[in-house]
Amino acid sequence: MWTLSGFSDEISPDFTEQCVVAAGLGLRYVEIRSAWDVNILDLEPERLARMREILAAHGLRVSSIGSPIGKIFVDEDFPAHLDRMRHAAEVARFFDAPYIRVFSFFLRPGADPAAHRDEVIDRMRALTRVAENADVTLLHENEKGIYGDVPARCLDVVRSVGSPHLRLAWDPANFVQVGVRPHTEGYAALREHLAYVQIKDALAADGTVVPAGQGDGEVARTIRALRHDGFDGFFSLEPHLTVGHAAGGFSGPEQFRRAWRAFTDLLSSEGIEYA
Numbered sequence: 001m002w003t004l005s006g007f008s009d010e011i012s013p014d015f016t017e018q019c020v021v022a023a024g025l026g027l028r029y030v031e032i033r034s035a036w037d038v039n040i041l042d043l044e045p046e047r048l049a050r051m052r053e054i055l056a057a058h059g060l061r062v063s064s065i066g067s068p069i070g071k072i073f074v075d076e077d078f079p080a081h082l083d084r085m086r087h088a089a090e091v092a093r094f095f096d097a098p099y100i101r102v103f104s105f106f107l108r109p110g111a112d113p114a115a116h117r118d119e120v121i122d123r124m125r126a127l128t129r130v131a132e133n134a135d136v137t138l139l140h141e142n143e144k145g146i147y148g149d150v151p152a153r154c155l156d157v158v159r160s161v162g163s164p165h166l167r168l169a170w171d172p173a174n175f176v177q178v179g180v181r182p183h184t185e186g187y188a189a190l191r192e193h194l195a196y197v198q199i200k201d202a203l204a205a206d207g208t209v210v211p212a213g214q215g216d217g218e219v220a221r222t223i224r225a226l227r228h229d230g231f232d233g234f235f236s237l238e239p240h241l242t243v244g245h246a247a248g249g250f251s252g253p254e255q256f257r258r259a260w261r262a263f264t265d266l267l268s269s270e271g272i273e274y275a
Contacts, residue, residue: 001273005029005063006199006237006260010251013037015051019058021253025260028059028275031236032095033066033248040065041088048094055095062097063234064139064196066248069127070103074116074147078123085127089134099196099234101139101169102127104148104157113147120147121160131165139169139196149178151186158193167195172217173202173209173240183218187225194231197222198238199263209240209249211262220266227272235274237263 008018008030015035022030032040035051043051055062067088072081085102092100104120107113124140131138140148140157148154158168168190175182201215202208212219239259240249251259267274 001275002232002267003029003063003234004237004264004274005031005234006256007031007033007066007248009034010237010239010249011253011256016054017253019054019060021256023058023060025257026275029061029063029234030055031064031066031101031238032062032097039068040091041067041084048091052095062095063236064099064101065092065095065097066101068103069100070105070123070146071143072105074105074107074119074123078126082126082130085130089130089136092136093134097136099137099139100131101141103141103143104146104153106145107147113153116147117156121157124157124161124166128161128163128166132163136165137195138166140166141169141198142171142174144174144177149174150180151175151189154186155189155193168193169196169198170194170222171198171200171238172219172222173200173215176202176204176216177207179204181216181218183221183225187222191225191229195233197226197233197235199235199259200238200240211239211241211259213262213266220270223266223270223272227270235263
């Protein structure tokens with residue numbers, strides 16, 4: 001039985017409404033990225049404590065911290081960002097979250113990824129050491145415009161760091177938006193490193209984000225392959241059906257429900273049980 005989660009701030013800025021809608025869909029987990037329009041890493045301790053109370057009141061746990069770690073340019077100051085990673089680890093421990101989503105640093109327009117590879121790997125190793133010390137696992141997301149935006153460089157990052165505390169999050173829409181056919185061109189190479197799947201689809205023609213199974217993200221093929229391979233990680237809804245931008249995305253309650261229906265209908269059509 002597969003476990004569903006979702007970026008709850010796609011539902012509403014208000015954390016209580018996030019949890020009401022998520023629990024109403026039967027979700028037992030959420031991925032937390034922001035609450036009350038404040039990034040999770042910038043919330044005061046009192047608000048974090050309030051979030052934990054609200055989660056408990058709705059029977060919800062946290063699958064991952066949807067952090068912005070690694071969403072700076074590769075030539076920007078790193079020591080301060082590493083401190084932010086240490087705080088992200090503290091937040092993950094506070095919520096008993098096993099994962100923290102991270103990125104492998106934006107490249108300046110026109111930059112050659114190969115020219116920045118060594119710096120990226122050094123930084124990813126430093127981030128992973130923090131995760132190792134905190135006993136949490138980082139999930140590298142294949143975001144557009146970062147070093148690891150295509151399968152070959154995602155594989156380079158995770159293999160070069162070589163730690164069980166750095167795994168991969170699979171985002172099919174992001175792959176589509178950089179010209180990759182996700183399952184066809186990436187699945188075989190990345191499968192052994194996948195720990196988490198983000199549910200978002202997109203059209204290859206113009207990058208428009210659409211519900212799962214309605215785009216070119218090869219979502220159905222991917223879930224069939226994952227079932228065949230015995231995958232048992234999280235599937236986290238990140239619909240971006242109203243707006244998407246570098247800091248995240250938003251759908252609203254109804255569009256979030258629409259995204260949930262699209263994915264659960266797809267699972268049901270494949271005979272896959274979920275909770």
